[in-house]
Amino acid sequence: MPVSVFDLFKVGIGPSSSHTVGPMRIALRFVRALADNGRLESVARIETHLYGSLALTGRGHATDRAVLLGLMGHDPETVDIGQAAAWLDAVGRSGEICLLGRHRVIFRQPEGLLFHPRERLELHPNGMRLMATDGAGQVLAEETSFSVGGGFIATEEELRRPAAAARIEWPHPFRSAEELLRICASQGLSIAQLALDNELALRPQAEIGAGLDRIRQVMFDCMDRGLAGHGPLPGRLGVQRRAGALREALERGGARLLGELDWVNAYAVAVNEENAAGGRVVTAPTNGAAGVLPAVLRFHERFHARGDPGRTHDFLLTAAAIGSLYKENASISGAEVGCQGEVGVAASMAAAGLAAALGGSPGQVENAAEIAMEHHLGMTCDPVGGLVQVPCIERNAMGAVKAINAARLALAGDGTHLVTLDRVIATMKATGADMHHHYKETSLGGLAVNVVAC
Known part of the structure; x- marks a missing residue:
């Protein structure tokens, strides 16, 4: 649901x-x-x-x-x-x-x-x-x-x-991406419009709009703090903050090849450095993956949206609709399915949100979400020293870039594709079940045991 x-x-x-x-x-x-x-x-x-x-x-x-x-x-x-x-x-x-x-x-x-x-x-x-x-x-x-x-x-x-616990009478209940697309087609709705109708079953539209604006603001405030930050992060690894230096280099360098993606990297790293420092963040859908969606959203607002707040709402509502499919049919817990359930899901949600904000059809949005997760399948959760720093911070930047490319690939087509989002979600769940528990947020395998945490 x-x-x-x-x-x-x-x-x-x-x-x-x-x-x-x-x-x-x-x-x-x-x-x-x-x-x-x-x-x-x-x-x-x-x-x-x-x-x-x-x-x-x-x-x-x-x-x-x-x-x-x-x-x-x-x-x-x-x-x-x-x-x-x-x-x-x-x-x-x-x-x-x-x-x-x-x-x-x-x-x-x-x-x-x-x-x-x-x-x-x-x-x-x-x-x-x-x-x-x-x-x-x-x-x-x-x-x-x-x-x-x-x-x-x-x-x-x-x-x-x-x-x-499921007692809400949703106007558009759905249990799968297939059902979601069928409702959109039969009702003539975008995924964002369908998600908004469902939210209206819980609260007034003005409250929804204000709530979405607050979520965006908390995301961007967190990012701005990270972009201004310097020095070591807490913990014995001695990891140094990089987002501030990335921002300063971009501001000095002016226009450059792939400069937009350099900003995406800085945005994602900034959020997750703040998260690693115990700062205030928005689960999107988790803290370990909190940098992906804000980085893609800010990329969209800075380089594409031209100040249209409605597109930001469409982005967040669409992302949430896709995220609910993972929450209900698989998992968003790194301890249960590995990092494919965190950064992978965040990239899938962000790709869908960006495709929607750029005017994609429901089929293209679903395709964008599928592409992003398809290329995160099997990702382990192996934090070095049990800290949400290595490889978690950089992983958010990589997830954000993948999300943008997934949206671009989907928008280049008409929404027709072989692997459906439902099938990739089922595959992610099965992959997580097969994954050894050493690679699921236990720090007993992977990088966590192959990198010396002094």
């Missing part, structure tokens, strides 16, 4: 939507439920257990910090990034945490936050369990939840019975 554009594009913080944003949301939901049930003030101890990929790369992805911030009552969309380090340092010094900002309990690591790298829960590799007990050791609440990619979260019950 469709997924709202505002669920696919969520404002959060870096470095990871599945390992930072999702765990923070799970922890926040847990303590809010304690408060709603009148049990918060009875809590004497709280524990968080991390499993699978969350345990293997959680420290490099700031999962431990995200969980603490969520327990304190902070949401990834609004948390004050500038104050977060001081709050976390205070927990470390005092051995206490203030749940939801109002109830102080003992919280000493490591017993309060336990990593289980050799254990994986049944339903998803990104599993975590929270437990709250009172002074007598009686369990007040216990919940197993999963961060399933892109900042989406689900309890064990919700994953086992997903149909129970």
Whole structure:
């Protein structure tokens, strides 16, 4: 079924939507439920257990910090990034945490936050369990939840019975690209118009427009911060920021061969350097792939759109419609299907958005999305040192360039092609299932073990 554009594009913080944003949301939901049930003030101890990929790369992805911030009552969309380090340092010094900002309990690591790298829960590799007990050791609440990619979260019950959550009466429900194209043809709609009609089932049109403008602004603000940045990124790799130097070289050099693509590289790198530094980003559809869509969108606005905001809305709505197909029929979790589910999906969404914004037909848009994913199939997720830096930052630049070329190839044809988007999505899912878990956000294979992380 469709997924709202505002669920696919969520404002959060870096470095990871599945390992930072999702765990923070799970922890926040847990303590809010304690408060709603009148049990918060009875809590004497709280524990968080991390499993699978969350345990293997959680420290490099700031999962431990995200969980603490969520327990304190902070949401990834609004948390004050500038104050977060001081709050976390205070927990470390005092051995206490203030749940939801109002109830102080003992919280000493490591017993309060336990990593289980050799254990994986049944339903998803990104599993975590929270437990709250009172002074007598009686369990007040216990919940197993999963961060399933892109900042989406689900309890064990919700994953086992997903149909129970689908209660929205969409005017244009679709489960496949084939259905999407058939509805567009029968109703005389573009994919963006169809997506807008579905959003209108959730909120007024003025709110949709304002929300899309905000998503764009957060994306571009993040990019601008990255384009001004210099110096080392956090973590033991000592990776230096490059986006600022790329921008300065372009501004000095003037017109040059492939200069537009040089800007795309700078845009994508800027976003993902900000993400790696824990800055505010938009999941698009994940944090690890957050630079692809903004880079392609800014490329379009700067070199093609001539200030038409309607094209930007078409871009984002179309991208979200394509992203919902991956979310519902495959995965956008690197821990589940590798980086083909992150940068690959982002490139597919961006290619579709660009083709739509440039006036492509629904068939050409679907072709653009298919081409982009077809050439990301099999991409592994093997972050060096468990950090969202190498190869993640450059990978976003490569994904953005592929997305642009995919849109150009699709627009050069009439939408007729052999491999459908549905078939490439099914192939991506099957490839992810066949992929060894060493290559799925565990840092147990690939570059992660062939590059020395000092």
